[in-house]
Amino acid sequence: MPRKIIIDTDPGQDDAVAILLALASPEEIEVLGITAVAGNVPLDLTEKNARIICELAGRTDTKVYAGCDVPLQRKLVTAEHVHGKTGLNGPKLPDPKMELQEKHGVDYIIDTLRDHDHGTVTLCPLGPLTNIASAFKRAPDIIEKVQEIVLMGGAYFEVGNITPAAEFNIYVDPEAAAIVFRSGAPITVMPLDVTHKALVTPARNDAFRALGTKVGVAVAEMTDFFERFDKEKYGSDGAPLHDPCVTAYLIRPELFTGRKINVEIETISDLTLGMTVADWWGVTDRHKNAMFMGDIDAQGYFDLLTERLARL
Ligand code: BDR
Ligand code: CA
Numbered sequence: 001m002p003r004k005i006i007i008d009t010d011p012g013q014d015d016a017v018a019i020l021l022a023l024a025s026p027e028e029i030e031v032l033g034i035t036a037v038a039g040n041v042p043l044d045l046t047e048k049n050a051r052i053i054c055e056l057a058g059r060t061d062t063k064v065y066a067g068c069d070v071p072l073q074r075k076l077v078t079a080e081h082v083h084g085k086t087g088l089n090g091p092k093l094p095d096p097k098m099e100l101q102e103k104h105g106v107d108y109i110i111d112t113l114r115d116h117d118h119g120t121v122t123l124c125p126l127g128p129l130t131n132i133a134s135a136f137k138r139a140p141d142i143i144e145k146v147q148e149i150v151l152m153g154g155a156y157f158e159v160g161n162i163t164p165a166a167e168f169n170i171y172v173d174p175e176a177a178a179i180v181f182r183s184g185a186p187i188t189v190m191p192l193d194v195t196h197k198a199l200v201t202p203a204r205n206d207a208f209r210a211l212g213t214k215v216g217v218a219v220a221e222m223t224d225f226f227e228r229f230d231k232e233k234y235g236s237d238g239a240p241l242h243d244p245c246v247t248a249y250l251i252r253p254e255l256f257t258g259r260k261i262n263v264e265i266e267t268i269s270d271l272t273l274g275m276t277v278a279d280w281w282g283v284t285d286r287h288k289n290a291m292f293m294g295d296i297d298a299q300g301y302f303d304l305l306t307e308r309l310a311r312l
Contacts, residue, residue: 002030003122003147003250006109008067009243010039010127011049012087013222017305018126018152018243019050020215021251023057024308028251032112032121033063035105039127039172040079041087043069046127049088051096056218057312060098067105067131071173079168082229090225091218109135113142122250125151125180126243128169133176136183146185150250152243153177154263154276155192156292163274167192170265171274178265187290189263190245191276194256194293198245199238200227204302208309215312241305245293248301251308255300258293262286 007022009015022029034054036047047066054062070076083089101108109131113121123146125132136143153169154177155161162168170177181187200223209220223241230239249256262284266275278292 002026002028004030004032004116004120005122005124005250006033006035006112007031008035008037008123008125008127008131009050010037010041010046011053012040012083012127012243013090013226014241014243015126016049016053016088016222017219017241018247019053020057020219020312021244021305021308022247023054023059023062024311025251029247031062033065033108035065035067035108035131037067037105037127037131038069038076039169040083042076042078045087047100048096049086051098051100052088052093055096055098056093056215063101065101065103065105065108068134071128071130072133072175074173077162077172079162082226084225088222091221093218105131106134106138110139110142113145116145118145119147121145122147123149124246125149125153126246128172129176129180130173133173133179136179143183143185148186148188149180150188150246152190152195152246154189154278156276156278156280158192158196160275161192165272166274167276170276174265174267174274177274178267181263181265181289188249189290189292190249191292194296195240195242195245197296198241198298198301199236200241201238204238207302207306211306211310213310213312215309219309244305245296245301248304252300252304255297255304256293257295258291260288261290261292262288263290263292
């Protein structure tokens, strides 16, 4: 039985690849719906980008909802410097024809969890946690119905990418992240510690392009685009492909290893706002609320991506 998931996302080229991987893997994953959130770029672009990607995958039947356009308590911080003006810079993709669903993304998350049996829906946040936290705040009854939250966000050893202390998704809405990490729902985290090992080297980029399909070429062009920024920043041989770690985990969890630990979110200090304070070494008695991944079989991950994207 495929796992039923809701993808909560702010596409973003790496979000796009995560969505494509899920849509290419119907044996393991059933995408119930996609909720867009403001993050890498504003909401009007993230919801549009989500629809562009569904059309690229040939899955115009996928339901896309627009969620929150601002963080719970703060001004939106975006990342056009990484992802480009549209969030999906790189390939030339047509404007979507498929319609946006009318329901608000947060209502969709609440209704879907209420409509499904206990422990049968997994949430996959790939952006700031505003939609998920809003749903949990408004309808706390849904928390115990969540099978698992598998999210990209945070860091321990790699510390931060948007500030010296914080990873982008958590930094943009730290209050939302704090609500989610304290919710009691089972959480699996793909932090920068993992994603910074998942580098799109030239050979891996070539493998996408060599698929010769619309999807393969678009993915190669997307990763090419944000490579320019990250390669310069990190001085590495390729840029990290963050968000598909979430959907890859649902297909091949054995690619990842980590520890069940306590993770708290800094919401007060200006200097370390949005830091994921991860008790990796077990130096506190605080409740172990998250499976925090630390390592990845990077080649296995890229092989999986290339094999699955070839199906679209
Ligand atoms: C995260 O931030 C975004 O820029 C990416 O899409 C990813 O979700 C990495 O810090
Ligand atoms: Ca993202």
